[in-house]
Amino acid sequence: MHQWRELIIGIFLFLGVANFFTWKEIVTSLSLQMVFLDVGQGDAIFIQTPQGHQILIDGGPDKAVLEELGEVMPFWDKSLDLVILTHPDNDHIGGLPGVLERYHLENILWTGVEKETGVFGVWKEAIAKEPAKKFRASAPQIVKWSERPDEFLDILYPSEAQKAGKPVNDTSIVAKFVYHDTELLLTGDISSSAEQELLNDGVDLRADIVKIPHHGSKSSSSEEFIKAIAPSLGIIQVGENNRYGHPHEEVLARLSRLGIPLLRTDKNRGIFIQSDGRSWRVSDRTQ
Numbered sequence: 395m396h397q398w399r400e401l402i403i404g405i406f407l408f409l410g411v412a413n414f415f416t417w418k419e420i421v422t423s424l425s426l427q428m429v430f431l432d433v434g435q436g437d438a439i440f441i442q443t444p445q446g447h448q449i450l451i452d453g454g455p456d457k458a459v460l461e462e463l464g465e466v467m468p469f470w471d472k473s474l475d476l477v478i479l480t481h482p483d484n485d486h487i488g489g490l491p492g493v494l495e496r497y498h499l500e501n502i503l504w505t506g507v508e509k510e511t512g513v514f515g516v517w518k519e520a521i522a523k524e525p526a527k528k529f530r531a532s533a534p535q536i537v538k539w540s541e542r543p544d545e546f547l548d549i550l551y552p553s554e555a556q557k558a559g560k561p562v563n564d565t566s567i568v569a570k571f572v573y574h575d576t577e578l579l580l581t582g583d584i585s586s587s588a589e590q591e592l593l594n595d596g597v598d599l600r601a602d603i604v605k606i607p608h609h610g611s612k613s614s615s616s617e618e619f620i621k622a623i624a625p626s627l628g629i630i631q632v633g634e635n636n637r638y639g640h641p642h643e644e645v646l647a648r649l650s651r652l653g654i655p656l657l658r659t660d661k662n663r664g665i666f667i668q669s670d671g672r673s674w675r676v677s678d679r680t681q
């Protein structure tokens with residue numbers, strides 16, 4: 395369990411909130427805010443807890459994440475409480491070396507799964523020099539940022555055993571963000587084989603909102619998996635006209651048949667969601 399120290403951040407939050415007005419939303423400080431950043435083909439999700447903790451999950455493919463963070467964070471704020479890397483593919487890790495350079499990080503959580511790429515080498519070197527506390531994600535595990543029993547991040551996958559001998563996508567961190575009565579499931583780039591493992595293990599996947607796995611790839615989002623989550627909304631992080639053909643039309647048809655509305659960063663640009671603990675409010679940058 396990672397117990398974070400409570401931060402006293404009155405004025406800090408106020409300024410943070412002012413910055414969010416660019417999203418044409420009225421944000422109260424008593425809400426959990428998440429932004430699916432418009433970083434092209436890749437994942438990068440910014441989260442701010444009501445206590446003001448700032449979390450970045452993945453960094454997208456390149457420096458686009460820095461511009462996006464500049465939009466959602468006050469210009470003078472150069473620290474992040476936690477950076478999570480779900481898995482070491484370029485479209486998730488590519489922007490992180492720049493984030494490490496520009497921001498002061500308190501904590502880093504990643505699986506320890508390695509990849510033989512130039513950008514992974516840069517990441518590994520950067521975190522070795524980084525004074526932040528480093529944690530190895532290994533399910534089951536809980537990340538806490540408050541004393542309340544209903545505010546936490548539940549790391550559901552992978553365990554140490556589940557990391558071994560898998561394609562990198564299937565070592566992605568799957569985690570449920572719980573804020574009072576609202577839940578959001580993060581799925582990295584897992585394929586239907588990891589989805590099946592979670593189903594076989596009887597993991598409680600139910601969530602109001604799901605980040606659709608692997609940018610809507612054909613090899614993910616099995617019907618059984620989506621039904622077990624039973625989401626009211628799916629979010630796809632995907633780049634316009636990407637060369638992988640994400641999201642796949644079969645996945646879009648399946649989600650439509652299951653009655654799940656979708657938002658996509660290639661169409662909605664940045665997607666901003668906010669929970670008061672009972673329900674979610676959703677807006678996008680095109681509004």
Ligand SMILES: [Zn+2]
Nearest residue numbers: 436483485583
């Ligand atoms: Zn990806």
